[in-house]
Amino acid sequence: MTTLPFGKLVKNIYPQLSEVEKLSIGICIPRSCEAFEVNEILTRTLSRIFNVSNVSDIVTQGKCIQNSKLKFDTIDWIAISIFSFVGFLILFSTIYDVYSKRRGSDPNEGLVAFSLYVNMTILFRTSSKKSPNVISCLNGIRCMSIIWIIYGHDYMFNLLLPNANSKDIVEWAQTPFSMFLQSGTICVDSFFFLSGLLLIWAGLKEMERSKGKLNVLQMYLHRYIRLTPIVAAAILFYVSLFRHMGNGPLWNDFTSPNKLCHETWWATLLYVQNYAAAGKMCLGHTWYLAVDMQLYILSPLILIPIFKWKKKAIAGVIVLGLLLIACIFTSIVVNNYSVFSKTGNLGEDTVEMRKIYYATHARTSPWLIGIIFGYFLYNHRDSRIKMPKLVVFGGWIIAMALLLTGIFSLYPKVLPSAEPLTTIEGAFYLTLSRVAWPLALSWIVFACVNGYGGVANTFLSWPFWQPLARLSYSMYIIHLMVETITAGRTKVNVHFSDYDVILRFWGDFGITILVSIVAYLMFESPMLGIEKVLFKTKPKEQVKTISKEGLCDHES
Secondary structure, three states, X not given: OEEEEOHHHHHHHOOOOOOOOOOEEEEOOOOOOOHHHHHHHHHHHHHHHHOOOOOXXXXXXXXXXXXXXXXXXXXXXXXXXXXXXXXXXXXXXXXXXXXXXXXXXXXXXXXXXXXXXXXXXXXXXXXXXXXXXXXXXXXXXXXXXXXXXXXXXXXXXXXXXXXXXXXXXXXXXXXXXXXXXXXXXXXXXXXHHHHHHHHHHHHHHHHXXXXXXXXXXXXXXXXXXXXXXXXXXXXXXXXXXXXXXXXXXXXXXXXXXXXXXXXXXXXXXXXXXXXHOOOOOOOHHHHHHHHHHHHHHHOHHHHHHHHHHOHHHHHHHHHHHHHHHHHHHHHHHHHOOOOOOOOOOXXXXXXXXXXXXXXXXXXXXXXXXXXXXXXXXXXXXXXOOOOOHHHHHHHHHHHHHHHHHHHHOOHHHHOOOOOOOOHHHHXXXXXXXXXXXXXXXXXXXXXHHOOOOOHHHHHHOOOOHHHHHHHHHHHHHHHHHHHHHXXXXXXXXXXXXXXXXXXXXXXXXXXXXXXXXXXXXXXXXXXXXXXXXXXXXXXXXXXXOOOOOHHHOOOO
């Protein structure tokens, strides 16, 4: 089967058609036919039918997709061997765990690290008990953010599919609802905010326990061991078995970015891909992990001064945050960067994406706000702050206004009659939205902790979120793989609408959860068990380690 890009040909015949109106036709041809033979027949036929000359090549070998027999390469067998070995460890560990329990003996902690019984108990455990060491509402914020990310990426894929009603997309992009997707990148700031908050919350507790000492090397090792196994497994899958997950005329178009893993896997494992492999990142969405890891590496430079000098150091953090905001603002204005375009914001690789989206210093503002708020929260952890009802009401109004402004402030710019966003307007929007969003989240967390959350706290602290929060890291790594396979396997025209995307989302979301459970049981939870043995941490202390935060924190 091959896909024929007739868009250019039709454009020559009907010049009144706009650039967005493209036409591709998929046809099936015998396996014995060569691409150049089909191309010659088609170009000759179309030239005669439309009375045009110099028709460019329509069919090339690269556009042809064959239903070939499944054939494994060396890298495939290596992947199968590694995944099978992990499966064997799970089987052995589970049998040993069950056998030990039946005998009434305590199993070796290292040998039960891969036990399904142990890890499934950890994954699905819920608790409604309040604890001073746990900020329950963060689970809901984390889960809502990861759901938003998966939902938004599903829209991105659906916009790229062969939509029979592609003209309707233009009208959809001018609706208020579309702003949840067009401004959806702001939800990543939720994770940076949580990362900073939990870093200072757990870090200060650890330093108080150790009388101001901070084992930086062990802290980094914790973090790397915690994050890397599932990323390494995803990379191995992408360079091997992934290509066997589907086929069709769109398969190569949707899966071509995954081939970058052959070149830049090392940058992803070192968490420097947002700089060393910008534009050709393996697992492109892991730019977040790179930024978060780099901020984590720099965190002792903030943790130690805050522990020693407290409010004076916080003042320094505020000044640093303001300087970074000024830096980003100036960079946008001086370089005339485009922050938002109503013709499409699909995350293409551009200079703007590299400088103001992937760059670590460009994403630091919500992280620093999380640190500042976390310090305030930590100092008042043993007491509730009492406020008049009018102040509480005003706080919620301001917080909701900030959230809605971050999402809908650019809506007037997507309307047909609107002028493009100017550079100055874009600079103000980008810098201020990355401040307003975490500030609004700060109020929500503050209100929930101090008893002013009401229905919001009940919802965000719902025990149901706890297992999903533990899966959130695996879901973040895996969801694009599922969505890519779903989109790449498309072999017919589709119809774009919000309802159709929601239908596709629930399918992708369900499969993502199932695969994430498998990944969690194979790689994520076992590493927590091994980490506990290596560093001799007690189970209750494990949730306090400052190597787990933001998207990667399970218990907060």
